[in-house]
Amino acid sequence: MRFIPTRFHGILDYIVGIFMIIAPWVLDFSDNDAATWTMVIAGALVLLQTIMTDFEVGLIRRIPMRRHLTMDFILGLALAVSPWLLNFDERVHMPHLILGVFSILASLTTHRVPSHSYKATHTAPDHIRNL
Template identity: 35%
Template sequence: MKPFISTGFYGVLNYIIALTLIATPWLFDLTGVSSAAIFIPIYIGWLQLIMAIFADNAASPIKKFPMEMHLTLDVVMGFFLAVSPWLYTFSSKAFWPELLIGGLLFFLGIFTKKSPFTTKRHPSLSEGGLTSIDSI
């Protein structure tokens, strides 16, 4: 399937998701659930905010971080956030905020343009790294 979310729209949405994640414990009243329910969304929210500021997209003021890496980390963080209520055993008290926001991050990481999961690299581009001749 082709990626259909533009990087500009994704960039704006990423700021909203990051700030929502930072405020999740208070927005959804998770402060009495567990320390994992409080700190995991906050940590991932701050990481998302930092990556959003430095990502190479239209909504970023400092374009230093490659979009491909940002989207790959979104898939990893989205998956971790979505399964964290069951990993840290607070799913009986609250799991919807982490599951929904984690699923959204996972979805955006896959279906945004420049995603390494849905965009094929051009065959003429070098992959970099060592080749068998370089290692001799």
């Protein structure tokens, strides 16, 4: 069941992306390089993807919303299992697991198409929209 509007998803992406980048220092796990860089890179990817998505809060609008949601799912899965794959689970794992599951759930519950009013005024060229 998809009930999250794309605009709300995008606003959350900006907030969560910034939080991911600062999380290692705010949540006190910056002494672990693998945990820190995994979270910072994930946050940067969330922000970059949001900036480039063709929806209400995107700035460059090159990535279709469906592809954005697929990438959210893959990134969430990778983030959720990263503590065990990269062997930092004994030091920290909950932020990565929680934000990873959050990303997966957001990808599965967000509308696949921006609102009708957005689509009526902002349409990407066919060669980009059909990627």
